[in-house]
Amino acid sequence: MSDFVYRTDLPLPGRRQGKVRDLYELPPDPAGRSRLLIIATDRLSAYDVVMPTPFPGKGRLLTAISMKWFRWIESRPALGLKHHVLSTDPADVPVTPGQQTSLVGRIMIGRHTKVVPIECVARGYIAGSGWKEYQKTGMVCGIPLSKGLRQCDRLHEPIFTPATKAEVGHDENITFEQACGIVGERLMSRLRKWTLDLYAAAHDYAYRRGIIIADTKFEFGHVLDGGGRPTDEVLLIDEALTPDSSRFWPLDRYEPGRDQESFDKQYVRNHLETLVSAGRWDKTPPGPEIPQDIVKNTIAKYQEAHDRLFA
Numbered sequence: 385m386s387d388f389v390y391r392t393d394l395p396l397p398g399r400r401q402g403k404v405r406d407l408y409e410l411p412p413d414p415a416g417r418s419r420l421l422i423i424a425t426d427r428l429s430a431y432d433v434v435m436p437t438p439f440p441g442k443g444r445l446l447t448a449i450s451m452k453w454f455r456w457i458e459s460r461p462a463l464g465l466k467h468h469v470l471s472t473d474p475a476d477v478p479v480t481p482g483q484q485t486s487l488v489g490r491i492m493i494g495r496h497t498k499v500v501p502i503e504c505v506a507r508g509y510i511a512g513s514g515w516k517e518y519q520k521t522g523m524v525c526g527i528p529l530s531k532g533l534r535q536c537d538r539l540h541e542p543i544f545t546p547a548t549k550a551e552v553g554h555d556e557n558i559t560f561e562q563a564c565g566i567v568g569e570r571l572m573s574r575l576r577k578w579t580l581d582l583y584a585a586a587h588d589y590a591y592r593r594g595i596i597i598a599d600t601k602f603e604f605g606h607v608l609d610g611g612g613r614p615t616d617e618v619l620l621i622d623e624a625l626t627p628d629s630s631r632f633w634p635l636d637r638y639e640p641g642r643d644q645e646s647f648d649k650q651y652v653r654n655h656l657e658t659l660v661s662a663g664r665w666d667k668t669p670p671g672p673e674i675p676q677d678i679v680k681n682t683i684a685k686y687q688e689a690h691d692r693l694f695a
């Protein structure tokens with residue numbers, strides 16, 4: 385597949401660009417609900433740097449994975465959680481038929497919410513920034529963990545480790561109490577329960593299909609009322625339980641005591657590490673062009689994650 389979307393420029397208001405997604409505002413639907421168009425492009429970021437090379441098909445695979453999890457959440461009312469998506473139909477986007485065609489499979493039209501400025505992270509294994517913190521303090525986000533854990537060990541039970549949503553640069557881990565200081569304890573208690581319940585259920589589902597979801601990040605937002613003011617109704621927003629928002633490890637290769645192969649970006653990371661060792665890149669923007677065989681292998685991994693989980 386050679387068609388790709390690296391950057392969009394649609395004649396719609398409110399354009400914003402994240403690392404991977406382009407966002408626009410849509411007029412309210414007939415029920416008066418304000419709407420956001422979220423387009424998953426084929427950009428890939430590694431070490432928080434967006435690569436200049438497109439990964440054709442990645443945006444569609446990410447959207448497919450998120451949407452399948454959202455439908456899965458709908459089928460589990462015991463979670464008590466609602467998501468933001470209203471439609472995935474390009475016909476609902478007021479642009480030309482040609483532009484609509486380029487959006488097939490890569491959009492979510494969601495309720496436009498006021499984003500809660502806390503990244504809600506659940507960890508069932510000790511890796512990444514959690515592992516770094518644990519080695520220094522024996523704790524992650526103020527939660528003491530048992531002694532003697534090895535890198536990537538499974539935890540006795542999943543923990544909730546919130547982080548600030550940094551506008552630029554890396555997010556910073558904070559304690560539950562600090563998160564309560566920012567958005568209030570009542571809201572944080574709800575978000576913690578949703579995050580842990582959803583993570584536990586999704587982990588078990590994926591595990592049975594040969595994928596370990598080691599940790600994952602959720603975002604939540606307040607539904608806006610007719611006047612654009614945030615209400616008490618909170619939805620799961622953004623993407624959910626994808627290889628971009630989570631650490632996916634192949635179960636059959638899992639071995640604590642070392643770094644695990646990430647399901648999706650391992651080829652890109654390995655390539656980048658060789659550039660870094662050779663002094664040809666220093667993990668700051670701009671990122672280097674990525675060779676096509678690495679692009680192909682990476683896309684195959686996203687596809688494999690999708691198929692293992694949902695085929």
Ligand SMILES: Nc1ncnc2c1ncn2[C@@H]1O[C@H](COP(=O)(O)OP(=O)(O)OP(=O)(O)O)[C@@H](O)[C@H]1O
Nearest residue numbers: 402403404405420468494495496497499605621622
């Ligand atoms: N329903 C929604 N209402 C308001 N904002 C939303 C909604 N869904 C997603 N968003 C926002 O859209 C953006 C998605 O873009 P993208 O994932 O590229 O962002 P990013 O934050 O740069 O990347 P990363 O996920 O690595 O932090 C995020 O800022 C997210 O908070």
Ligand SMILES: [Mg+2]
Nearest residue numbers: 402404622623
């Ligand atoms: Mg994001």
